[in-house]
Amino acid sequence: MEDQNPYDVDVVFVMDSTASMGRYIQDVKEHISEMAEDIVDEFRNCTGRVGFVGYRDFTEGDKRLEILDMTNKTSEFVDFVDKIRAYAGGDVPEDVLGGLNQALDLSWKAKNRIIFHIGTIPIMLVLLLLVWFFQLRYIFTNLSDIIEHKFIFYGNIR
Numbered sequence: 661m662e663d664q665n666p667y668d669v670d671v672v673f674v675m676d677s678t679a680s681m682g683r684y685i686q687d688v689k690e691h692i693s694e695m696a697e698d699i700v701d702e703f704r705n706c707t708g709r710v711g712f713v714g715y716r717d718f719t720e721g722d723k724r725l726e727i728l729d730m731t732n733k734t735s736e737f738v739d740f741v742d743k744i745r746a747y748a749g750g751d752v753p754e755d756v757l758g759g760l761n762q763a764l765d766l767s768w769k770a771k772n773r774i775i776f777h778i779g780t781i782p783i784m785l786v787l788l789l790l791v792w793f794f795q796l797r798y799i800f801t802n803l804s805d806i807i808e809h810k811f812i813f814y815g816n817i818r
Contacts, residue, residue: 667706668770670730671699672763673741676756676779677714677726678748685746688778693738695776700734710737711766715759716748723748724755730767754779 673692675681681688692712699708714726728740756779763775 664769664771665706666771667703668708669699669703669706669772669774670709670711670766670768670770671696671774671776672711672713672730672766674713674715674759674763674775674777675744676716676754676759677744677746678716678754679746681779682746685744689741689744692776692778693734693741696737696741697734700732707732707770709770710734711763712737712741712744713759713763713766714744715755715762717753718755718758720748725759725762727762727766730769 673696675685675688675692677685696710699710702708709730709732711730712726712728716724718724726744728737731737756777760775760777
């Protein structure tokens with residue numbers, strides 16, 4: 661990691677994939693795909709990699725988490741995200757922390773590491789837990805700002 665480009669970046673999108681996201685999910689999927697392509701394509705002098713974790717209710721078995729490890733192939737990312745479907749939910753709490761935990765277990769390499777959490781639950785408690793546990797610095801806004809690429813969440817995950 662010593663000789664790594666200081667501008668390399670790893671970005672993971674962690675998304676609620678339950679039915680409560682139904683009316684937002686297509687729009688979100690389109691925009692995170694655009695963001696992933698921008699990250700990889702626009703920064704030609706560094707490596708940009710993206711990953712994805714979709715989470716659902718605890719009761720969803722093998723569909724509770726849908727995971728794509730870090731990749732610099734935007735077509736792989738876009739194809740994976742396009743297959744995500746919103747379903748389940750409404751009865752049991754979503755496994756938000758399980759999704760975030762899985763994101764932390766991906767193959768992070770870059771010094772610059774970003775997690776975008778997209779969901780319909782109040783996220784303040786989750787963010788405060790992450791900030792406390794991982795000493796992340798953050799600024800966040802609402803879902804419409806995420807869709808407009810204005811969401812900022814930055815820090816260094818140890």
